[in-house]
Amino acid sequence: xxxxxxxxxxxxxxxxxxxxxxxxxxxxxxxxxxxxxxxxxxxxxxxxxxxxxxxxxxxxxxxxxxxxxxxxxxxxxxxxxxxxxxxxxxxxxxxxxxxxxxxxxxxxxxxxxxxxxxxxxxxxxxxxxxxxxxxxxxxxxxxxxxxxxxxxxxxxxxxxxxxxxxxxxxxxxxxxxxxxxxxxxxxxxxxxxxxxxxxxxxxxxxxxxxxxxxxxxxxxxxxxxxxxxxxxxxxxxxxxxxxxxxxxxxxxxxxxxxxxxxxxxxxxxxxxxxxxxxxxxxxxxxxxxxxxxxxxxxxxxxxxxxxxxxxxxxxxxxxxxxxxxxxxxxxxxxxxxxxxxxxxxxxxxxxxxxxxxxxxxxxxxxxxxxxxxxxxxxxxxxxxxxxxxxxxxxxxxxxxxxxxxxxx
Amino acid sequence: xxxxxxxxxxxxxxxxxxxxxxxxxxxxxxxxxxxxxxxxxxxxxxxxxxxxxxxxxxxxxxxxxxxxxxxxxxxxxxxxxxxxxxxxxxxxxxxxxxxxxxxxxxxxxxxxxxxxxxxxxxxxxxxxxxxxxxxxxxxxxxxxxxxxxxxxxxxxxxx
Numbered sequence: 001x002x003x004x005x006x007x008x009x010x011x012x013x014x015x016x017x018x019x020x021x022x023x024x025x026x027x028x029x030x031x032x033x034x035x036x037x038x039x040x041x042x043x044x045x046x047x048x049x050x051x052x053x054x055x056x057x058x059x060x061x062x063x064x065x066x067x068x069x070x071x072x073x074x075x076x077x078x079x080x081x082x083x084x085x086x087x088x089x090x091x092x093x094x095x096x097x098x099x100x101x102x103x104x105x106x107x108x109x110x111x112x113x114x115x116x117x118x119x120x121x122x123x124x125x126x127x128x129x130x131x132x133x134x135x136x137x138x139x140x141x142x143x144x145x146x147x148x149x150x151x152x153x154x155x156x157x158x159x160x161x162x163x164x165x166x167x168x169x170x171x172x173x174x175x176x177x178x179x180x181x182x183x184x185x186x187x188x189x190x191x192x193x194x195x196x197x198x199x200x201x202x203x204x205x206x207x208x209x210x211x212x213x214x215x216x217x218x219x220x221x222x223x224x225x226x227x228x229x230x231x232x233x234x235x236x237x238x239x240x241x242x243x244x245x246x247x248x249x250x251x252x253x254x255x256x257x258x259x260x261x262x263x264x265x266x267x268x269x270x271x272x273x274x275x276x277x278x279x280x281x282x283x284x285x286x287x288x289x290x291x292x293x294x295x296x297x298x299x300x301x302x303x304x305x306x307x308x309x310x311x312x313x314x315x316x317x318x319x320x321x322x323x324x325x326x327x328x329x330x331x332x333x334x335x336x337x338x339x340x341x342x343x344x345x346x347x348x349x350x351x352x353x354x355x356x357x358x359x360x361x362x363x364x365x366x367x368x369x370x371x372x373x374x375x376x377x378x379x380x381x382x383x384x385x386x387x388x389x390x391x392x393x394x395x396x397x398x399x400x401x402x403x404x405x406x407x408x
Numbered sequence: 409x410x411x412x413x414x415x416x417x418x419x420x421x422x423x424x425x426x427x428x429x430x431x432x433x434x435x436x437x438x439x440x441x442x443x444x445x446x447x448x449x450x451x452x453x454x455x456x457x458x459x460x461x462x463x464x465x466x467x468x469x470x471x472x473x474x475x476x477x478x479x480x481x482x483x484x485x486x487x488x489x490x491x492x493x494x495x496x497x498x499x500x501x502x503x504x505x506x507x508x509x510x511x512x513x514x515x516x517x518x519x520x521x522x523x524x525x526x527x528x529x530x531x532x533x534x535x536x537x538x539x540x541x542x543x544x545x546x547x548x549x550x551x552x553x554x555x556x557x558x559x560x561x562x563x564x565x566x567x
Contacts, residue, residue, distance in 0.1 A: 001516060001563060003532050005509055005513055006513055006528070006532050006533065009514060010533045014426070015423060017419060023444065025415075027444050027447045028451070030448060031448055031452070
């Protein structure tokens with residue numbers, strides 16, 4: 001490909017001026033509509049915030065709440081979740097590890113059934129079922145395929161002191177459509193090193209579901225996509241659930257310090273933890289020039305840094321300033337870390353080995369300026385999921401890119 | 409200098425943002441959404457511009473940020489197995505892009521890192537200098553230069 005080919009290809013992407021004039025008007029109209037809604041919303045919020053009691057009453061008496069569902073089989077939901085992800089039958093036993101919520105809410109636009117929660121130290125999985133009202137479902141073509149997008153109520157975690165735990169992000173995965181038109185979903189919330197969920201609270205904003213997003217469906221052997229954006233009505237309905245019933249799925253940690261080498265790059269981690277659900281790397285402080293190395297593993301540029309090894313820490317957010325004590329969130333797509341995190345193999349006492357199939361993950365860190373005026377990365381944690389839960393029974397080691405690390 | 413009207417900004421810069429976005433989404437419909445949300449953001453921030461270069465730089469930066477947001481969410485999309493592995497990748501650009509050589513360009517672009525796609529576009533299509541790209545993306549010239557070198561290398565590998 002030369003410059004001419006590239007330019008020729010790019011020139012084929014355009015919209016005509018007449019179309020652009022219409023688009024400008026549409027965007028302006030959308031903005032005007034948002035402004036109107038926003039002023040209505042502010043008015044409502046003022047009313048809603050007249051007192052905690054009033055708010056509580058509003059929540060409790062919400063007309064949206066339908067009631068509890070019985071017998072939600074969370075083991076089945078999570079087995080379905082992991083088996084669809086990996087394409088394998090899952091036998092992992094989740095019994096007694098989860099906590100059932102089993103509540104159903106209905107509001108104009110959709111019905112949401114919150115199922116159950118399971119967790120390890122780095123991930124909280126929340127199962128739910130989602131069904132769009134006929135009015136909205138009718139807008140989706142008949143299909144034999146998937147819907148994805150943001151069929152996700154807004155979920156957050158609160159700490160014991162009521163503050164939000166900000167080191168997590170929630171992503172959602174949605175199953176194939178069930179016969180009754182609903183979707184079984186699992187939201188995964190990232191969290192750093194949580195050994196005890198008993199004082200944590202799950203906050204679910206039922207009324208902020210975003211919208212039914214892009215639809216992908218099968219036609220013969222081709223995957224077709226249609227961008228269908230159906231905004232759903234919103235409300236201020238919020239529910240909170242204590243997570244005091246979760247048995248944290250335990251992992252195994254090696255905290256003797258790990259150095260991984262990959263070609264010209266090397267990286268040092270304070271610890272590596274393997275859980276049945278994934279692997280996590282941690283480092284309290286990564287200096288520009290790490291121990292036992294003359295080559296920096298952190299590259300600092302003006303306004304950006306890159307951590308060129310597993311798992312990749314990528315660009316900082318717009319507007320962040322180096323030197324400030326800031327936290328960066330960066331979901332790491334599988335294709336990024338697969339470049340460097342080529343293989344993770346679990347080694348068992350009887351000599352059997354199992355190569356983990358890796359999913360996407362998340363890397364989080366902070367920057368600080370060292371005394372010498374260089375920028376260091378601090379409090380790095382990077383978690384990479386396995387596509388299917390793996391047993392840690394009789395695990396003796398984990399081999400990362402060929403380097404064996406004892407795990408006992 | 410007179411303030412540039414919203415409609416004029418859309419007419420002048422929409423296609424630039426569309427080209428940037430489509431390289432990330434691989435899908436025109438999603439790219440159009442990103443562009444429209446970028447312009448919406450412009451209205452929300454009540455930004456006023458008196459020259460197009462300033463406006464263009466702002467819009468490019470905002471669109472790229474939205475593209476990265478999209479990639480974070482598209483990641484979930486790729487998590488969803490359809491019926492086999494092949495369908496988990498982003499859909500091929502089809503229909504909109506005419507000849508085979510253009511399709512090959514798009515296929516190649518989608519295989520390189522998102523940051524590199526932006527630099528390739530700004531350098532080879534918009535013909536910005538490395539210094540100008542650095543200013544637009546708020547990176548150092550060294551970073552841009554390094555990205556450009558790696559982008560060329562990756563493109564060679566995938567072509």
